[in-house]
Amino acid sequence: MPELPEVETIARGVDKRVRGDRILQAWFSRVPQTFKTPRQRQAKGLSGCTILSVHRAGKHIVFELGPPAAASKARTTQPAPGPGVSEAQWIVHLGMTGRLLVTSPESPVALHTHARLLLESGRELRFVDPRRFGRLEFRDLRRSAxxxxxxxxxxxxGEREFAALFRGRRxxxxxxxxxxxLLAGVGNIYADESLFQAGIRPRRRANRVKRSELERLRLALHQVLTTAIQLGGSSVSDYVGADGERGFFQLEHCVYxxxxxxxxxxQTPIRRVVEAGRGTHYCPKCQH
DNA sequence: CATTTCACCTGGTGGC
DNA sequence: TGCCACCAGGTGAAAT
Structure with missing residues (x-):
């Protein structure tokens, strides 16, 4: 699912549901490539922690965690704590097919479930990922950055920094x-859509794109991503949110x-080529 | 070093 | 209905 707008939508939905909750216990599957940090270490690090907040960084979902001892106090004494006092982080990358679900512990466990976090509130946070491209990582902030x-x-x-990303790149x-x-969060859909909005052909060498065109691209990206977030992302096959709600930006796609x-x-027929190993869609008349 | 290709996975779809 | 080829929102390692 997941490019910036989908990950942002999921992170917001999960934050709303689990902020201030406490992790009572953690269960993980035995599929080794899912775990950037060994599963036992994640289970040990997570259990007892308070979830201070959840946010997006690039395509990653970051859980800010408070120490196990501080415990459930946070839940009742609002406002919920901010990320400043975080002692650890749980980082979720959804890969192609990863989903984060907040359910009841009794609801049937889907095939390809790789993580189950039982929460003090009686809910359960689950990570499901059929294609196994997703990754889970635990960071102890007392030991690492x-x-x-x-x-x-x-x-x-900003404009200058954006233009500098592409300078000299062939x-x-x-x-x-x-x-x-270079840019964190842009994937195949929003690359194609923003290039269409900016009128730039996807196969042009980056260093041959003029400064004015790059600025159009920066603004197009901003506009496309912002609108997509407002619509809850794109639901191409099945999707998304912590309750399985769908996004609607797929209705706005111009080329993808x-x-x-x-x-x-x-009205010119949209063309498809393969570029950078990905299906790439553009209008041969509107994009130069 | 920069750039390109491909392997990693499961599942859905459409043609025969 | 079955079988097969092809496609998919991502990335990092290997090859060029």
Missing amino acids: GFGAPGSEPLTI LSIKAALLNQE QRTGEPCRRC
Whole structure:
């Protein structure tokens, strides 16, 4: 599911439901590649912790955790604590098919469930991931630094910094947008949609895109991502939110998965090519 | 070093 | 209905 707008939607939904709750116990599957931190260490680190807050960084969902001893006090004495006092973090990357669900402990456990966190409130947080591209990581902030996505956040980056990302790069502008070390959070849908809005062909070399075009791209990204967040992201097959609610931005797609259909602006059939190993969609007349 | 390709997985879809 | 090829919102390791 998950690009920036979907991850933002999920992080907000999970935050609303579990902020201030306490993790009583943690269960993990035995699929080893799911765990960037060994599963036993995650289980030990998580149990007893208070969830101070949940937020997005790039395509990652970050749980800020308070120490086990501080315990349930946080839940009743509002306002809920902020991230400042966090002692550890639980970091979830959804990969292609990962989902975070808040359910009752009794509800049937879906196939490919890799994590179950039993919460003091009586709810359960679950991580389900059929394709196993998702990753779970635990960080003890007393021992290591806090998590920060490597690339810049596309919603807050300024004009100069944005242009500098592409300077001297000979890869395609599409590949550059997908590179998480440059921009954190842009994936295949929003790369294609923002390039359409900016009128730029996905296969152009990044260093050949003019400064004015790059600025159009920055603004297009901002606009597309902001609108998508407002609509709860894109639900392409099945989806999303902590209760399984769907997003609606797929109705706004201009090019993504519209191969052969008429361009919304000029009626020319949308073209599909493979670029950077990904299906890439554009209008041959509107994009240059 | 920068850039490109491919393996990693399961599941859904559409053609025959 | 079954079988098969192809496609999928991501990424990091290997190859070029």
